Amino acid sequence: MATETVVHHDIENDSKEWDGGKSPFKISYGKLMMWYFLLSDAFTFSGFLIAYGALRFSMPTWPVPDFVFKTAPFNNLGFGHGVNMPLIFVTFMSFLLIISSVTMVRAVQEGHRENRKGVVFWMILTIFGGLGFLGCQAWEWTNLIGTEHMTMTVDPFGTHSEAGAYLNEDGSVSDETFQAGSPYILHKVANNHGNEDHSASGHEENASEEHSAEGHGEEHGFTPAHTEPGDYAGYTISDRGYIQRKYVVSEGQYEGQIKTSAFGPKAFGALFFFITGFHGFHVFSGVLFLLIIMLNAASGVYVNRKNGYEMVEKIGLYWHFVDLVWVFVFLVFYLL
Numbered sequence: 370m371a372t373e374t375v376v377h378h379d380i381e382n383d384s385k386e387w388d389g390g391k392s393p394f395k396i397s398y399g400k401l402m403m404w405y406f407l408l409s410d411a412f413t414f415s416g417f418l419i420a421y422g423a424l425r426f427s428m429p430t431w432p433v434p435d436f437v438f439k440t441a442p443f444n445n446l447g448f449g450h451g452v453n454m455p456l457i458f459v460t461f462m463s464f465l466l467i468i469s470s471v472t473m474v475r476a477v478q479e480g481h482r483e484n485r486k487g488v489v490f491w492m493i494l495t496i497f498g499g500l501g502f503l504g505c506q507a508w509e510w511t512n513l514i515g516t517e518h519m520t521m522t523v524d525p526f527g528t529h530s531e532a533g534a535y536l537n538e539d540g541s542v543s544d545e546t547f548q549a550g551s552p553y554i555l556h557k558v559a560n561n562h563g564n565e566d567h568s569a570s571g572h573e574e575n576a577s578e579e580h581s582a583e584g585h586g587e588e589h590g591f592t593p594a595h596t597e598p599g600d601y602a603g604y605t606i607s608d609r610g611y612i613q614r615k616y617v618v619s620e621g622q623y624e625g626q627i628k629t630s631a632f633g634p635k636a637f638g639a640l641f642f643f644i645t646g647f648h649g650f651h652v653f654s655g656v657l658f659l660l661i662i663m664l665n666a667a668s669g670v671y672v673n674r675k676n677g678y679e680m681v682e683k684i685g686l687y688w689h690f691v692d693l694v695w696v697f698v699f700l701v702f703y704l705l
Contacts, residue, residue: 434455459509469494
């Protein structure tokens, strides 16, 4: 007797397999495009930071971050007088941005729960964190440009490549000594428009803690008698009004030679303002997007979509990326 074989077609199981119409990765088109954008932006920041690192380690001298970024707003208010706390202000900036990333996570979580009020509350806190960071960065730029006189083309922060002693105004050797690797800053003098007199260059790590308007302290009370551009016995006034003190080398193959404290590498100021400004633009853009999406969430635009507030999740990806980039910017500029 012949045996019949009956093949049963499992229609139910076939319907569960991917038919080509839906993505097997379970990710929306919008989030996929956001990941593409973040990947391309990561390559951009990587190129900038690698360029900075290449220039940083190819230069014989480079400004010391602990010295350049040692000032803070409370120093000008009289707090922390005589206390050496390098990088304390930029650490506070970083803390604000990291905390805002935590509040962004909470906003995304509330979005998955379809909790509109929770989304709005945590996004508001994220916006405040971003605005706080931008405010701190604005003060830092104002201090470096308006007080320390650093620009895209002029870097007043230098580092001694050899030990020596500064000269007095009459050209004699003073008791103001420094070691190789000691940082200093070139200050500006008063001009003919009545600006306040700024102190001279040569502030080392162990210099007096008496703070002037520049925030890095007056260099042992040195005030030049001549403020017009030119070369004098113990110092030089550059065409831009910077005081460059002369010093005699005390050791090494150039012992006994008289040299002049030079400007720092131009690349430092140019790259600092460009890269931190580029990142600041990302933070500013992120704050605007956060504000728009928060207002949409508060008005109930995303309620009917029932997609777990996906728009909040997408801006959250961008915000976390901005925070992550700052970690590398902080490492490169403020710690190396």
